[in-house]
Amino acid sequence: MYTTRLAYVHLRVRHLEAAVTFYTRFLDLQLSERFANTSLLVSSENPAHYELALTEGEPSGTLTLGFAVASEQDFAAARDFVRLEGVPYRLEDRGIALVLSLQDPDGNTVELFLDRRKLGGRAFWRGESEPI
Numbered sequence: 001m002y003t004t005r006l007a008y009v010h011l012r013v014r015h016l017e018a019a020v021t022f023y024t025r026f027l028d029l030q031l032s033e034r035f036a037n038t039s040l041l042v043s044s045e046n047p048a049h050y051e052l053a054l055t056e057g058e059p060s061g062t063l064t065l066g067f068a069v070a071s072e073q074d075f076a077a078a079r080d081f082v083r084l085e086g087v088p089y090r091l092e093d094r095g096i097a098l099v100l101s102l103q104d105p106d107g108n109t110v111e112l113f114l115d116r117r118k119l120g121g122r123a124f125w126r127g128e129s130e131p132i
Helices: 016-026 072-085
Strands: 009-013 029-035 038-043 052-056 064-068 090-093 097-103 109-115
Touching: 009 016, 016 029, 016 038, 016 052, 016 072, 072 097, 072 109
Parallel strands: 009 052, 064 109
Antiparallel strands: 029 038, 038 052, 090 097, 097 109
């Protein structure tokens, strides 16, 4: 067999500029390339050319994207920033991770999560979720 890793996600979005603004502002992604009706974004910690491609067009449905944060301080900073900006969000404790969920301009769920397995959290997620 061979090994793989997820390299990128490609989303169709109704308004490209609104989507680029959301992902660069709230997830600190960087614009790496723009052409025609597509923008390519990458996180600052990734040497890849891009991780998220956004193309203006009619979305085919909604999905959930997960973005890891490195520390409890980063999770708190993300929560404080989203709160300060007045963006609706939800906080959950899933045992294995703390999760901050918000919606992008096209209704996709974006989750910022802090993996808690090495910080005293559970080793596995069994579908449990409690509001924080």
